[in-house]
Amino acid sequence: xxxxxxxxxxxxxxxxxxxxxxxxxxxxxxxxxxxxxxxxxxxxxxxxxxxxxxxxxxxxxxxxxxxxxxxxxxxxxxxxxxxxxxxxxxxxxxxxxxxxxxxxxxxxxxxxxxxxxxxxxxxxxxxxxxxxxxxxxxxxxxxxxxxxxxxxxxxxxxxxxxxxxxxxxxxxxxxxxxxxxxxxxxxxxxxxxxxxxxxxxxxxxxxxxxxxxxxxxxxxxxxxxxxxxxxxxxxxxxxxxxxxxxxxxxxxxxxxxxxxxxxxxxxxxxxxxxxxxxxxxxxxxxxxxxxxxxxxxxxxxxxxxxxxxxxxxxxxxxxxxxxxxxxxxxxxxxxxxxxxxxxxxxxxxxxxxxxxxxxxxxxxxxxxxxxxxxxxxxxxxxxxxxxxxxxxxxxxxxxxxxxxxxxxxxxxxxxxxxxxxxxxxxxxxxxxxxxxxxxxxxxxxxxxxxxxxxxx
Numbered sequence: 001x002x003x004x005x006x007x008x009x010x011x012x013x014x015x016x017x018x019x020x021x022x023x024x025x026x027x028x029x030x031x032x033x034x035x036x037x038x039x040x041x042x043x044x045x046x047x048x049x050x051x052x053x054x055x056x057x058x059x060x061x062x063x064x065x066x067x068x069x070x071x072x073x074x075x076x077x078x079x080x081x082x083x084x085x086x087x088x089x090x091x092x093x094x095x096x097x098x099x100x101x102x103x104x105x106x107x108x109x110x111x112x113x114x115x116x117x118x119x120x121x122x123x124x125x126x127x128x129x130x131x132x133x134x135x136x137x138x139x140x141x142x143x144x145x146x147x148x149x150x151x152x153x154x155x156x157x158x159x160x161x162x163x164x165x166x167x168x169x170x171x172x173x174x175x176x177x178x179x180x181x182x183x184x185x186x187x188x189x190x191x192x193x194x195x196x197x198x199x200x201x202x203x204x205x206x207x208x209x210x211x212x213x214x215x216x217x218x219x220x221x222x223x224x225x226x227x228x229x230x231x232x233x234x235x236x237x238x239x240x241x242x243x244x245x246x247x248x249x250x251x252x253x254x255x256x257x258x259x260x261x262x263x264x265x266x267x268x269x270x271x272x273x274x275x276x277x278x279x280x281x282x283x284x285x286x287x288x289x290x291x292x293x294x295x296x297x298x299x300x301x302x303x304x305x306x307x308x309x310x311x312x313x314x315x316x317x318x319x320x321x322x323x324x325x326x327x328x329x330x331x332x333x334x335x336x337x338x339x340x341x342x343x344x345x346x347x348x349x350x351x352x353x354x355x356x357x358x359x360x361x362x363x364x365x366x367x368x369x370x371x372x373x374x375x376x377x378x379x380x381x382x383x384x385x386x387x388x389x390x391x392x393x394x395x396x397x398x399x400x401x402x403x404x405x406x407x408x409x410x411x412x413x414x415x416x417x418x419x420x421x422x423x424x425x426x427x428x429x430x431x432x433x434x435x436x437x438x439x440x441x442x443x444x445x446x447x448x449x450x451x452x453x454x455x456x
Contacts, residue, residue: 001025001227001286002075003276004086004151005178005236005255006158007247017296019153020252021086022310023066023075024278024286028450029140030069030344031290032336033306035320035327036113038062038080049073049110051100051136054128060113064320064327066290066304068140069337070455073105074112076292078302080320081116084153084294089138089146089181091223093205094165096145097135104134104148111152118154122170122191125150125161133166140455151179155296160185164218167193176244178236180229183215226284228273231260235276249303249373252293257311267311268351269435271442277311280446281439290340291315301376307343312350314365314418316411317376321401324408333456341450345423348450351443353431361422368414375407 001024009015023031038061041047045056050072061081065074076086087104102110107128115121138144149162158173162183170191171177197212205217236255243251259267260274271281280287291310293303300320305313318326328336349355433440 001181001229001273001278002086002088003178003180003232003236003256004076004088005176005240005252006151006153006173007176007240007244007251008158008173009156011175011240011244011247013246013248015297017153017155017158017294018247018249018252019084019086019151019158019292019294019296020256021076021151021292022256022276022278022288023086023290023292025068025075025289026140026142027280027287027289027308027446028454029289030337030340030454031066031075031308032069032333032340033304033327034065034067034074034330034333034336036060036063036065036330047110049106050103052102052132054102054110054132057114061116062320063109063112064302064318065109065112066292067105067109069333069340070140071103071105073103073107073109075105075108075290077108077112078294078300078320079112079116082155082294082296082300083112083115083117083121084296085112085121086151086292088149088151088179090149090162090164090183091181091220091227092147092164092183092218093203093220094147094167094218096147097133097165098137098145099135101133101135102128103136103138104146104150105138107134107148108150116154118152118157118159121152122159122161125152126168126170129163129166129168134163141449149179149183151177153294153296155300162214167196167199167218169193169196169214176237176240176247178233178240180233180236181227182224182229182233183219184233185214186216187213189214228285231274232276235260249293249295253303253310253315253369256288256291256293259311268353270439277309279309281435281442283438305343307340307347309347312347312362312365313343314411314415315369316415317372317407319401319404319408321404323401323405325405326408326412337454337456341454343419344450346419348447349423349426351433352447353434354426354429355422356425356429361418364418368411368418372407372411375410 004021046053047056063079065077067074078084169189200217263272273285302318303315
C-alpha cells in the first residue's frame with residue numbers, strides 16, 4: 001500500500017514541481033537508500049533484476065533509490081536529471097502472473113537509470129511492459145502479487161500511468177494529482193493500449209467505447225475496497241486541491257504525516273489502513289516504511305526520512321552531490337539496513353510505551369526541521385546563524401556543494417543526538433503494547449521477528 005502525489009509549478013508557492021510519497025510495506029522490511037552511479041555497459045550486456053534478466057542499456061544514469069532491501073528495484077527515487085517516480089500496487093480483474101517477470105519496482109529503477117524526462121519515462125515504461133511483462137512475488141515475508149501504477153515527474157511535467165496486466169492508460173497531469181492503491185483514470189486519458197477498450201467490451205465489463213471507464217471496467221472491486229485506498233486518495237487529492245497555489249514542502253509533509261480522524265491520537269494503539277501515515281497491526285495492510293519529498297527546480301532538493309513512521313521521523317534535506325554521507329552504495333546494503341533499523345528502534349519503543357515524553361521528542365524534532373528548512377534556503381555565502389535573524393533571505397539561490405554537504409552532515413548529526421537522547425531515556429523503562437488483543441499480538445510477533453537477519 002502507498003500514496004503518491006504531485007503538484008506542478010502552476011500550483012505551488014514557488015513554482016517548483018513538488019512530488020511526495022509514502023511507501024507502505026511489511027513493518028520489518030527495511031526501505032534503504034541506495035545511490036547508483038552513472039555507468040557505461042558493453043553492447044549486448046544483460047542486467048539481472050529481482051527475478052529476470054533484461055537487455056542492459058549502453059549507458060545508465062546516476063540515481064537515488066529508496067528500495068526494499070531484498071529487491072533490485074525501488075519503490076521511489078530520482079536521478080541526476082531530476083526525473084522522479086513512485087509506484088503503487090493496484091488490484092485489477094486481469095490475472096496476476098506468478099511467473100518471474102519484472103516487478104513494478106524493477107520497472108521504476110530501469111526507467112530512472114535510462115531516462116531524462118517524464119515523457120521518455122512514460123514511453124520506456126510502456127515499452128518494457130510490452131517486452132517483458134509484470135509479475136512475480138512482491139512480498140517480504142508473505143506472498144503478494146499485484147499490478148502497478150506510476151506517478152512520473154520532472155521539472156516541467158508529470159504523468160500518471162496505470163496498468164492492468166499488459167494493458168494500460170496514461171493521463172497527463174494538469175495541476176495537482178494523487179494516486180493510491182486503486183485505478184483512478186476514468187473516461188478521459190491521453191494515451192492507452194490499443195486493445196484497452198475492445199478487451200473490456202469483449203469481457204462484458206462495458207457495452208461500448210462510449211460506456212468505457214478504465215477504473216470501473218478493470219478494477220477488482222473487493223480487494224480495492226479492502227485496501228481503503230478511497231479514503232487515502234480522498235485525503236491527498238482534497239488537500240492538494242484546497243491548497244492549490246500555496247503548496248510547499250510543508251504541505252507535503254503534513255499530508256504524509258496525516259492520520260484518519262478515527263485514528264488520530266490513537267495511531268500507536270490500532271492499525272490504520274485509512275491513514276496516509278499508515279500504521280500496521282492487522283491481518284492485512286502495511287506500515288509506512290519510508291517517506292520522500294522532491295522539490296524539482298534548478299537545484300532539486302529532496303526531503304527523506306530514511307526511516308518508517310513519518311509522524312515520528314525527521315525529514316532530512318538531501319542533494320545528489322558528491323561526497324554526501326546520507327545514502328549508501330549498492331555493495332554496502334547491510335550498512336543501509338542498519339541505518340534504517342537504528343531509526344526503527346524509536347518506533348518500536350513508542351509502541352511499547354517506553355518513551356517517557358514523546359511530546360518533548362516531537363517538539364525537538366519540529367524545531368530541528370524548521371532549522372534545517374531555514375539553512376536550506378540560505379545563500380551559500382550566508383552565515384547559518386542568519387537563518388534565525390533574517391528568515392526573509394531569498395530562497396532558491398544555488399549552493400556550493402561543500403555547503404550542501406555541511407547541511408546534510410549537520411542534519412544527520414543532530415538527528416543522531418536526538419535519537420540517542422530519546423532512546424537512552426527509554427532503555428530501562430517498563431512498558432507494554434496497548435490496543436486490542438490482536439494488535440498487541442501482531443506487534444509482539446513483529447518485534448520478535450525484527451531481531452532476525454533481514455533479507456538483503
